[in-house]
Amino acid sequence: MDLSRLEQLTDNEWRINPFGAMRVPGIVYADADLIRGMDDKVYEQIVNVATLPGIIKASYAMPDAHWGYGFPIGGVAAFDAAQGGVVSAGGVGFDISCGVRTLTTGLTRSDIEAHKESLADALFTAIPAGLGSTGTLRLSKPEMQAMLTGGARWAVSQGYGYQDDLQYSEEHGCMPGALAEEVSQQAKRRQRDEMGTLGSGNHYLEVQHVIAIYDRKAAQAYGLHENDIVVSIHCGSRGLGHQIGTEFLKSMAIAAHRYGIELPDRELACAPINSPLGESYLGAMRAGINCALANRQILTHLARRAFECVVPKAELDVLYDVSHNTCKEEEHVVEGKSMQLFVHRKGATRALGPGHADLPEAFRATGQPVLIGGSMGTASYILAGLPQSGRCSFASACHGAGRAMSRRKATKQWHGRQVIDDLSTRGILIRSHSCRGVAEEAPGAYKDVNAVVDTAEQAGLARKVVKLAPVICVKG
Amino acid sequence: MPQQRTWEHFEHQADIGIRGTGATLSEAFEQAACAMTAVITDPDVVRATRAVEIRCEAGDRELLLLDWLNAIVYEMAVQHMLFSRFEVQIDGQRLSGCAWGEAIDIARHQPAVEVKGATFTELSVAQDDGGHWIAQCIVDV
Numbered sequence: 001m002d003l004s005r006l007e008q009l010t011d012n013e014w015r016i017n018p019f020g021a022m023r024v025p026g027i028v029y030a031d032a033d034l035i036r037g038m039d040d041k042v043y044e045q046i047v048n049v050a051t052l053p054g055i056i057k058a059s060y061a062m063p064d065a066h067w068g069y070g071f072p073i074g075g076v077a078a079f080d081a082a083q084g085g086v087v088s089a090g091g092v093g094f095d096i097s098c099g100v101r102t103l104t105t106g107l108t109r110s111d112i113e114a115h116k117e118s119l120a121d122a123l124f125t126a127i128p129a130g131l132g133s134t135g136t137l138r139l140s141k142p143e144m145q146a147m148l149t150g151g152a153r154w155a156v157s158q159g160y161g162y163q164d165d166l167q168y169s170e171e172h173g174c175m176p177g178a179l180a181e182e183v184s185q186q187a188k189r190r191q192r193d194e195m196g197t198l199g200s201g202n203h204y205l206e207v208q209h210v211i212a213i214y215d216r217k218a219a220q221a222y223g224l225h226e227n228d229i230v231v232s233i234h235c236g237s238r239g240l241g242h243q244i245g246t247e248f249l250k251s252m253a254i255a256a257h258r259y260g261i262e263l264p265d266r267e268l269a270c271a272p273i274n275s276p277l278g279e280s281y282l283g284a285m286r287a288g289i290n291c292a293l294a295n296r297q298i299l300t301h302l303a304r305r306a307f308e309c310v311v312p313k314a315e316l317d318v319l320y321d322v323s324h325n326t327c328k329e330e331e332h333v334v335e336g337k338s339m340q341l342f343v344h345r346k347g348a349t350r351a352l353g354p355g356h357a358d359l360p361e362a363f364r365a366t367g368q369p370v371l372i373g374g375s376m377g378t379a380s381y382i383l384a385g386l387p388q389s390g391r392c393s394f395a396s397a398c399h400g401a402g403r404a405m406s407r408r409k410a411t412k413q414w415h416g417r418q419v420i421d422d423l424s425t426r427g428i429l430i431r432s433h434s435c436r437g438v439a440e441e442a443p444g445a446y447k448d449v450n451a452v453v454d455t456a457e458q459a460g461l462a463r464k465v466v467k468l469a470p471v472i473c474v475k476g
Numbered sequence: 477m478p479q480q481r482t483w484e485h486f487e488h489q490a491d492i493g494i495r496g497t498g499a500t501l502s503e504a505f506e507q508a509a510c511a512m513t514a515v516i517t518d519p520d521v522v523r524a525t526r527a528v529e530i531r532c533e534a535g536d537r538e539l540l541l542l543d544w545l546n547a548i549v550y551e552m553a554v555q556h557m558l559f560s561r562f563e564v565q566i567d568g569q570r571l572s573g574c575a576w577g578e579a580i581d582i583a584r585h586q587p588a589v590e591v592k593g594a595t596f597t598e599l600s601v602a603q604d605d606g607g608h609w610i611a612q613c614i615v616d617v
Contacts, residue, residue, distance in 0.1 A: 090596075132556060132580035132587055190553045193554075242549075243550070249596065407491070440588065
């Protein structure tokens with residue numbers, strides 16, 4: 001992205017002043033280097049989002065922003081229904097509620113060193129991953145209905161985990177306002193064999209260890225210490241979410257002109273929040289969120305069973321569960337006024353600051369854990385929401401490193417076998433059914449997560465709590 | 477000048493672009509479907525033994541391409557199949573087609589990624605100067 005097209009406000013905040021059909025400015029939270037590394041398409045997409053009806057304050061891009069569908073990945077935009085605001089299927093994406101759940105284990109690095117290979121094998125066997133994998137659950141119609149309405153709460157009621165798991169999750173494990181009847185038969189059929197599966201692409205289950213602590217007090221509140229082993233699960237709503245995204249993107253693109261919406265890009269497909277199509281999508285999307293929450297809850301149960309077999313003293317407790325592809329109705333203060341807004345986070349993570357009522361009591365003084373996935377060869381981070389993030393970005397932060405290179409280029413540059421062997425010499429065990437899939441996910445194909453996270457902190461979006469390094473990675 | 481009846485991939489940062497070219501619109505659609513399979517696995521290792529019929533109808537050629545590709549994505553997901561041979565007939569706004577393939581064999585096919593859906597990004601169905609049809613879009617993986 002050409003820096004000269006942006007007005008620099010601070011080292012980490014840049015503005016695209018409104019022009020043409022833009023109703024609000026664009027705001028990019030990134031340093032100069034990260035911006036230079038961003039595709040020009042990101043600029044175009046930030047601008048396009050800023051033209052949508054009812055948008056409030058700004059069209060935001062996070063430090064890891066890259067070319068997406070309509071919205072940039074790493075895009076945040078909030079809309080006021082009362083001002084004709086829209087909800088966009090493109091602003092949520094094809095993997096509704098893709099997110100990360102991190103679990104503490106009570107183990108340290110030295111506890112698992114001797115068992116690494118066995119643990120990697122146990123997890124690889126226990127966790128259905130990759131295309132063609134199927135889960136063991138087959139939901140009946142009433143069970144599907146219950147899952148789409150109940151989310152992780154439903155999963156716990158079926159024996160996948162504990163009540164205590166639920167409070168350590170956005171929405172306490174269950175998204176209100178889900179309308180299972182707005183989810184098509186095809187979407188439900190597509191999900192039938194996929195409950196409790198990891199998916200593929202950039203999805204993973206990773207065993208990680210804490211290698212650095214930046215904020216001791218926050219780390220303590222989160223129950224994290226140096227050398228602790230944690231487990232992070234990155235996946236979303238599987239086939240159900242993908243099908244909902246596919247169907248509503250099309251119906252919203254077709255209906256747009258009927259609602260008087262000029263779409264600069266069909267992928268921005270949206271509908272007024274207060275419209276039958278908008279309400280239908282919101283109901284279906286919230287059901288999709290529940291599907292993702294249920295899915296990560298079932299995977300938690302499978303991970304617990306795998307650990308039990310290899311390291312019986314492990315106790316896997318949910319640290320937190322975040323989603324980074326959603327549209328949520330939230331209260332935010334804008335120019336001194338409290339507003340109910342529909343906040344789209346597309347490849348961006350909610351980052352509630354300290355004191356927020358939605359946080360579990362144990363985290364209220366600290367702020368929300370923000371779980372940032374890196375690449376399998378580098379690092380991941382746990383951040384905490386900052387008091388000012390509400391003002392900066394509707395309490396949103398980045399979600400990961402973001403890709404620096406296309407999948408095609410990555411497979412030309414790396415071979416999966418080589419990547420696996422290289423990581424193995426560094427003590428990182430990769431388990432995957434696909435060598436090409438591993439090449440596409442090679443560490444070098446991703447941006448520098450350290451730079452992304454440092455910028456997020458300097459921009460006031462979230463602060464660093466701990467850094468995690470991979471030990472075992474089960475890839476989809 | 478593009479050769480008749482070919483497929484290729486093109487660049488997208490997070491996902492993959494698929495492109496089918498043909499002397500006719502139908503051929504371009506068939507090739508685009510091959511390109512989509514190639515995102516997942518080498519089409520040559522997918523045996524075309526079982527047929528699945530697909531019918532769709534859409535208001536314009538580009539929406540028709542999306543419907544065709546997304547119908548294949550759906551069949552792959554619910555039938556647990558991969559497809560390597562496609563036959564398409566387009567009559568105005570209607571497409572009737574057939575996809576031939578086999579059950580996914582993880583060891584033999586080594587599927588790299590799952591296609592979540594075909595998107596509006598870089599979506600285009602048009603003829604080039606030589607009259608060849610080119611059908612393309614980005615698929616989300």
